Structures are given as C-alpha cells and as structure tokens.
C-alpha cells in the first residue's frame with residue numbers, strides 16, 4: 518500500500534532539488550504533481566482539493582527558515598497536512614468512568630469485524646483489562662462460532678447465545694450479555710454485530726437498535742481499506758444510519774492504493790482509531806496519523822532530521838553564514854563560520870547517525886559507520902588554536918603560524934595543512950552551491 522503514492526510524491530519533490538528559491542511556477546507545478554499523485558491513489562476529490570490548496574497556500578506564505586531549504590519546507594508542509602487529513606492527534610479509546618466500557622463494532626460483512634473483535638480482545642487483555650466479546654452477529658452463518666474461535670486464540674471470554682434461547686434476536690443477546698458482564702466483572706465489552714454485503718435499511722436499523730440497547734462508549738465503524746472510494750460512501754451511510762465515533766481500517770496489508778485511508782477521517786469527521794494489517798491476531802495497532810504520514814512519504818528519518826535541524830539551527834547564524842558564502846566568492850566565510858556550522862550539525866547527534874538518516878545513503882552503511890568522530894574533534898581543535906584573524910583569513914597562515922597551531926592542537930603540521938587546503942576547496946564548492954541558493958545547512962546534499 519502507498520508505494521505508488523510514495524514514488525509519485527518523491528518524484529514531485531525530486532524535481533525541486535537543487536533549486537534555492539522556489540518560484541510560484543515551481544510551487545504550482547509541484548502542487549499539480551501532488552494532486553495527480555493523490556487522485557491516482559484514489560483519494561476523495563474534495564479531500565484532494567482541500568489538501569492541495571492548503572499545501573499551496575502554506576508554501577507560498579512560508580517563512581523562510583534558516584534551517585530548511587525550500588524543498589525540505591515543502592516536504593514538511595506535506596507531512597503536516599497528511600497528518601491533518603489522517604485525523605491529527607492519535608485518538609485512543611475513551612474509557613467509561615464507571616466500567617464496563619462498551620465498544621460496538623459495525624460495518625459491512627467481510628470488513629473484518631469478527632477478526633477485529635479477537636484482535637481488540639487480545640490487545641485489551643495485554644493492557645490489563647478483562648474483556649468480554651459478545652456475539653451479536655446472528656446473520657452470517659458461522660459468525661458465532663468464528664468469534665468463539667478467535668476469542669479462544671486471544672485468551673478472552675466470548676458471550677454467545679445459547680441455541681434456542683433468544684437466537685435470532687441480536688438485541689436480546691446484547692441485553693443478556695450486558696447483564697452477564699455486570700455479574701462477572703468484565704471491564705470492557707466488545708460487541709460484534711452483523712453486516713450485510715451491501716448497505717441496507719434493515720442492517721442499519723438492527724445496528725441502531727443494538728446501539729440503543731448497549732449504549733456504547735465507542736461505536737467503531739470497521740471498513741476494508743481495499744474497497745477504496747466505496748469505503749467513504751459506506752462510511753457516510755453508517756454515519757447517518759447508526760452513527761459512529763471512530764474508524765477501524767482493515768486489510769492495510771493488501772495492495773489497495775490508500776485512498777480510503779487518506780479520505781475517510783476527513784470526509785466523516787471521525788478519527789481512524791485502529792488499523793488492521795493481516796489475518797493474525799497480532800496484526801493490529803493503534804492508528805497514529807503522524808507515523809502513517811511518514812510512512813506514506815517514506816521519509817520518516819528525513820522528517821526526524823528536519824525536526825532536529827529546526828530545533829538546533831540558529832536561523833540568524835545560518836542566514837549570516839549563507840550570506841557570507843554568496844558574496845565575494847565566499848571570501849568572507851572564514852574558519853570560524855565553518856566551525857560554527859560544523860558544531861551546529863554535530864549538535865544534532867553523531868555524524869554517522871545524521872548521515873545515516875539522509876535518503877539514498879542506505880548503500881553507504883559501511884562508510885557511514887566508519888566516519889571518524891575523532892577526525893572531527895581534531896578539526897575543531899585546530900580551528901580553536903587559531904587567532905581570530907587567522908580564522909577569518911586562512912591565507913595569512915604561514916609556516917610558523919601553522920607550526921604554532923599544530924602544537925596548540927596537539928597535531929602534526931601536515932594535519933593543519935590538510936585542513937586548510939580542504940577548507941579552501943570546500944568553501945569554493947559551498948560558495949558555488951550557495952550562489953545557486955543553497956541555504957546555510959551544510960552536509961545535506963540533494964535535499
């Protein structure tokens with residue numbers, strides 16, 4: 518899931534690489550690509566329109582941050598807007614003040630309700646609750662048996678109608694289950710209800726009656742993510758016919774294009790609370806909009822890096838450094854500035870970790886793990902042994918100055934020579950890049 522979307526979004530960002538400043542035309546073109554990517558992923562049209570409009574507005578009005586280049590800024594905005602359409606904050610179960618907490622499952626047949634009841638049961642048990650699963654799906658042949666089987670796998674009790682005793686009336690089963698639970702001190706009750714292959718009035722009525730009987734703290738609409746746009750229509754029908762508090766997406770392990778996941782929270786105004794991604798009981802988790810957004814962008818680490826950079830980088834300092842690099846062929850950018858930039862990068866964490874987080878560095882794992890932090894310490898020591906004048910203008914570094922610096926830093930003169938010549942080369946390169954508009958963030962090539 519999301520593979521195609523991820524590829525297309527990344528392609529949209531890639532075409533911006535190397536651009537220092539984005540023109541309105543660049544932004545328009547990128548937004549167009551984002552729009553196509555979302556539509557191809559089968560995202561609801563109104564959601565797409567709103568999404569793209571928000572990204573465009575925010576990108577046009579974006580404050581130039583010293584820490585991020587324009588592409589990083591767009592990635593960040595798209596990430597944040599994805600989080601928003603996925604529902605924003607992670608939402609978990611609202612527990613009843615006085616137990617039991619009642620959770621009712623509703624949705625079409627085959628959506629995965631019964632399987633979910635088992636998953637929820639196990640998850641609740643792991644959280645220290647004592648849940649009871651209630652078989653109020655009396656429509657589908659075998660549904661009761663199926664719930665008993667998953668209940669056993671999950672290690673939780675199942676309340677099922679006795680044959681001949683109220684069979685056929687799920688409302689009665691629900692009422693008896695509630696009484697049973699109150700006697701046995703279960704603190705969470707999960708009610709599995711019947712679904713139909715398609716939406717129909719009778720199904721809605723029955724679900725609404727069960728709901729009125731058990732008065733759930735949470736009614737969860739369970740929907741198969743594979744059905745794409747239909748998920749949105751079904752959700753609307755359930756919202757009207759039964760009403761629900763949260764959504765559970767199932768079959769996220771399938772090859773659906775992701776449209777359902779990306780549309781449903783926005784269209785229904787209800788959060789996605791859980792996600793199911795397989796047939797086994799453990800294939801299930803609380804839904805985190807932020808994690809899902811990073812997964813869609815496929816740049817979880819990149820986003821972490823962006824966040825850290827924002828926290829660590831002093832925008833004013835970075836802007837000054839960038840200004841020095843862009844004027845006079847970088848002549849004003851001295852070793853002191855270099856040291857300052859290097860120290861900012863280091864504040865973000867060990868260099869090997871920072872490089873490891875850059876996209877496309879996956880194949881370079883070995884080189885990355887060989888980055889010698891001591892080498893960086895040495896560079897710092899050398900620069901710190903220089904006078905301010907020497908740092909500003911390394912050209913004045915004659916032989917005796919170099920010997921003094923080497924002594925002060927506890928290194929060989931050749932180390933000093935090496936650093937100075939590498940600095941001169943690097944400054945030339947950075948200046949060329951910067952005149953192309955690179956922001957004051959060294960060491961993040963390509964993004």
Ligand code: GDP
Pocket residue numbers: 624625626627628629630631632633712767768769770771793794795796800
């Ligand atoms: P119900 O009719 O809503 O109760 O649906 P079921 O729980 O019986 O599930 C219908 C089918 O979908 C079963 O074969 C399940 O094993 C399968 N299923 C449920 N959840 C998932 C999931 O997250 N991923 C996959 N691949 N299959 C699932």
